[in-house]
Amino acid sequence: KETKDQLVIDAGQKHFGATMCRSCGMIYTASSPEDELQHVQHHHRFLEGIKYAGWKKERVVAEFWDGKIVLVLSHDPSYAIRKVEDVQELVDYELGFQQVVPRCPNKTKTFLFISDEKKVVGCLIAEPIKQAFRVLSEPTGPESPSSKECHRAWQCSDVPEPAICGISRIWVFRLKRRKRIARRLVDTLRNCFMFGCFLSTNEIAFSDPTPDGKLFATKYCNT
Ligand code: ACO
Ligand code: ZN
Numbered sequence: 001k002e003t004k005d006q007l008v009i010d011a012g013q014k015h016f017g018a019t020m021c022r023s024c025g026m027i028y029t030a031s032s033p034e035d036e037l038q039h040v041q042h043h044h045r046f047l048e049g050i051k052y053a054g055w056k057k058e059r060v061v062a063e064f065w066d067g068k069i070v071l072v073l074s075h076d077p078s079y080a081i082r083k084v085e086d087v088q089e090l091v092d093y094e095l096g097f098q099q100v101v102p103r104c105p106n107k108t109k110t111f112l113f114i115s116d117e118k119k120v121v122g123c124l125i126a127e128p129i130k131q132a133f134r135v136l137s138e139p140t141g142p143e144s145p146s147s148k149e150c151h152r153a154w155q156c157s158d159v160p161e162p163a164i165c166g167i168s169r170i171w172v173f174r175l176k177r178r179k180r181i182a183r184r185l186v187d188t189l190r191n192c193f194m195f196g197c198f199l200s201t202n203e204i205a206f207s208d209p210t211p212d213g214k215l216f217a218t219k220y221c222n223t
Helices: 031-051 079-097 182-193 211-221
Strands: 008-011 012-018 059-064 066-074 109-115 122-127 131-135 156-162 164-171 204-206
Touching: 031 079, 031 122, 059 182, 066 079, 066 182, 079 109, 079 122, 079 164, 109 182, 122 182, 164 182, 182 204, 182 211, 204 211
Parallel strands: 164 204
Antiparallel strands: 008 012, 059 066, 066 109, 109 122, 122 164, 131 156
């Protein structure tokens, strides 16, 4: 049914009809040729990027009724690394990140949530860290003086706290959100990051979270 795809997006004062593609999840204005062209280009690239054919040697670290989590390490075969790079490119594009070089590329661990439709629908990239700065719960006024690092609406404490694992990216396919995929990725990370121990939420840190990321992290760490 067409009507199911119609969304109304509140963009300030104006309301306009928008369509969400049921395959790639992109929201666009179907009546705008520019938007449609952008969608066609994104659609193909995105679906190619998240396609997961299955690997001969894959490191399955968790299994669920609706999918599984595969761990990719930096020394894995090039087909695995290439898939991780493709997915990261899509994630970075969505997050608006510029090229971010990992601090210890050989210690990066990537967790992919593979749906039973053979698609990468979730991705978590983690790296070892030594310290983190706590996000202060109440954002201060927009004009308040803040460190040059602070380009988000909230502020961080300037007191470093010890941490072990940094989550540099966490992402779930738009059409699969709020199904506890992110939660399961972080649970699995805590279980697999260091051999033989389950990391506490104090030992993991989310780097530069987006508003979505902050909502998720707050909820995750309090439950
Ligand atoms: N708004 C409010 N609460 C939320 C949201 C949200 N957008 N997302 C998650 N939560 C809370 C909810 O309480 C949720 O439980 P509930 O659904 O039972 O209420 C709980 O967190 C667990 O959520 P999950 O279902 O596990 O989260 P999901 O699989 O939807 O993924 C994520 C969350 C990764 C933030 C997703 O929204 C996403 O990919 N967003 C776009 C990319 C992004 O911003 N990523 C974070 C970047 S920060 C970083 O990478 C370090
Ligand atoms: Zn599409």
